[in-house]
Amino acid sequence: MENTDPMATRPPETLDETVNSDLESLSRQLGEYETKLAEMRETVLRERAELDNQRKRLQRDLEQARRFANEKLLADLLPVLDNLERGLAAEVGDPAALRSGVELTLRELIRVTDANGLKTAGAVGEPFNPEHHQAMSMVESAEHPSGRVAAVMQKGYVLNDRLLRPALVAVTK
Template identity: 40%
Template sequence: MSKQEEVQEQTEADLREEATTAEVGPGEEMSPEEEIASLSAQVEGLQQEVASARDQMLRAAAEAQNVRRRAEADVEKAHKFALEKFARELLPVVDSLEKATEAMAGADESQKEGVEMTLQLYLAAMEKFQIIQLNPLGQTFDPQYHEAMSMVPNPALPSNSVMDVLQKGYTLNNRLLRPAMVVVATGGEPKKIDETA
């Protein structure tokens, strides 16, 4: 007989003895039916305890798995968006290079070409790290990615379309880094507001 079987037999014997002494006073004998009923009640109680312990174990395992998933998601976000603050600080440099190319319209062509090449290299380096430029000129206004600075009546354009971009926007891994500042066309004369109402 193995050690485990010995321990199990001893435990069962102890339980029977406890049940007998608990329900039967000193000097009293239990009938076999009473003993079976007593043991059945104890078995039922132990089964409920086992079920409760199993439920607690499953809940603890589920909680541990949820914590692990949350931690993995947090690490993934940290990797994806670690550059966010750094990228925000570099956006004014891109804006300055774009303004420089616009200002050099009548300047020496080689200088203008040099600034444009620098700007293109800079934008390509940003795209390698999933920093994408938003230039919504001619697109429909999207408040998730655009910030309307003004609305101008323009019958030549469809209503709610971007007619001018004051400052380009950027996303980092599809998360908005900076909204594009735009002028939105209203598609004609603005509606008169009835002030008498």
Template identity: 50%
Template sequence: MTQNETPSQQPEHPEQPQTTGEAAAATTGADPLESQLRAEIEALRSEIEQLRMDALRERADLDNQRKRMARELEQARRFANERLLGDLLPVLDSLDAGLAAAGAEGGPLKEGLELTYRQLMKVAGDHGLSVVDPVGQPFDPERHQAISQADPGEAAPGSVLQVFQKGYMLHDRLLRPALVVVARHD
């Protein structure tokens, strides 16, 4: 560079970088290829994101199915004895009737019946069976079946006066409703 030349008047040399306009002119042939590559990259990114979302959805579905199967298995375990216990209810009714017929009399026969009844109820209770004996309680159509109505006397209207047949629950499910007489509403 001479003293009279200013930096802007310097001659161009091939080793100097090109200006932005020159770079754009040199890459105009590569521009469609670059935009095509960018579009492909973006399409692949969206496909990866879609696959990731699908995998998360599938994992959630599998987790929900596993939980549902565990609940159904637990319900099956809890109520597996439902049929057997239902078949034993007439036996319990017969023991109740035998104890009622024995009355207040003591004796080895009544004691044997009571012992048998208690043992049977303990075994049934260990498997989730409970008695619905609602004398004096308000009538509950979910657990009781009214077979008649009677004058309330001292009892509150709508309460259970007498139980003809005990009801039974298996865990939280009604196995058989109690057959009851309900106090009439005046």
């Protein structure tokens, strides 16, 4: 049987040199891979820190948005508040003048709420809508057909197509 191992025919000195050279090459490669691994670990740590910072920033922004969500509405309501305070401070002997001032303030309040997306729900004569109305009673009416709002006991309100409070109504039979 013939020996086919290429190393078997070499002298021992050449064999040691080959092993040493292979060992040095492998050691060099190992060092390069360890350096690359360290760089990758550093990159991963930086990316994690960046994601964590971004998450904290978004959380802080969301908190700020929640805290100041009503800022525009409240700024719009300040003139209404001022008018009410001026009305209370005024010495008015005429009830008609007081009523006129209250009506002006109410119109200003309605203007502000309309501008901020608040609409009323529940007008006499409109069809009964169980999504916007809560029937408190059934009444007979000659002026309205069946299934219509005959009377409104309390107005309902819708904010940007979302019901805030249903209208309390009497419905015709």
